[in-house]
Amino acid sequence: MARKRGLDHDDVLAAAFAILDRDGVDGVSLTAVAERLGVQPPSLYSHVAGLGGLLDDLAIAATADFGDTLRDSAVGVAGDDAVRAFAAAYRRWALTHPGCYELTLRRVERADKRTAGLGAVQTMDSILAHYGLETREARRVGRALRASLHGFVSLQAADALGRGDHQASFDAMLTLFLDGLQRRSIVTS
Amino acid sequence: MARKRGLDHDDVLAAAFAILDRDGVDGVSLTAVAERLGVQPPSLYSHVAGLGGLLDDLAIAATADFGDTLRDSAVGVAGDDAVRAFAAAYRRWALTHPGCYELTLRRVERADKRTAGLGAVQTMDSILAHYGLETREARRVGRALRASLHGFVSLQAADALGRGDHQASFDAMLTLFLDGLQRRSIVTS
DNA sequence: GATCTTTGTCTAATAACATTAGACATTGAT
């Protein structure tokens, strides 16, 4: 009785995203998703490869969206302004979608994951290209920036930064990074 | 039959630590700990406040050990050398004990957690005091350093850094930080 | 030395979750 018409892979994902944004990664269970869709948990297996597959799907979609956001953040700006814009976009997105951000780091063995993650890497490479670093050095600097951003955002999300003006601390971190970067940059625009 | 003599709070913690180092945080279950101790899962409730309490205990112990390690890393060195020694110790400990490190960030409402975490903060404050920054600025720089270290270690543990010489990238990150720091330092020793 | 209390284990049961198997209805094509 009361058979629902037809559910979709995207419907399941949308429901899961809603829960993810509200309750975090640990709140995403097949039971919760099924309940939100007015369906019994086993029904989801027609659309999704179990909980693990669902999380994989979410991770890939989140990674793609994150990459798009980052790419958009850096159009029309260059140099330090681009770094700051990129960093601000990174932080804003991560704090707005904490569950998605956490999933972004999930290890997924599918090829789509790598593709989805490429956007962010390319954007950062383009931004750093402005500083005229040697390839190897540029890669290291990129990792340093990524580590700083991830570390800050991750600690802030975990409420491990203590009390204080986080925006100011974030700006200070970027300034430190940019000052250090300028020292080894070839182009001092 | 075959009643075990007497288990201890520390016995439970030790067993859990062994599992934690081997299988990560998600591998720590009351069932697994009980099995390792040759005991039924409910028996653990005599020594530990459920799984959550056990994880809290582990987090506090891990935080204390981490803090001690960091403190030891910086005795007898100052300035950039101290920062590098601190950073190296941070990374080494975190990568040697990935499960413990993850637990270090666990939110625990108990007072001991704050106490345990104080060691690391004080050590970093002492190291940064060398640079003669204003209090507020010093706090921001400290957060920046912490974010960089955590971010790098966390990404490396998640295998999200790609292939390459991670040691060199880590060193480059520190050099960037120290260069930036020197620019706003009062004491240029 | 006998009893009593405390302690720490056990078994049994409940509850939440993921997952599999297989029944059944609805949809769309033949």
Add this chain to the structure above:
DNA sequence: ATCAATGTCTAATGTTATTAGACAAAGATC
């Protein structure tokens, strides 16, 4: 009108955490 595919359902299994309450062993008290 029949048939196959699709997507739901119910039922059952297994894993985990957790609570309740029985029971034995160890030490304390008299």
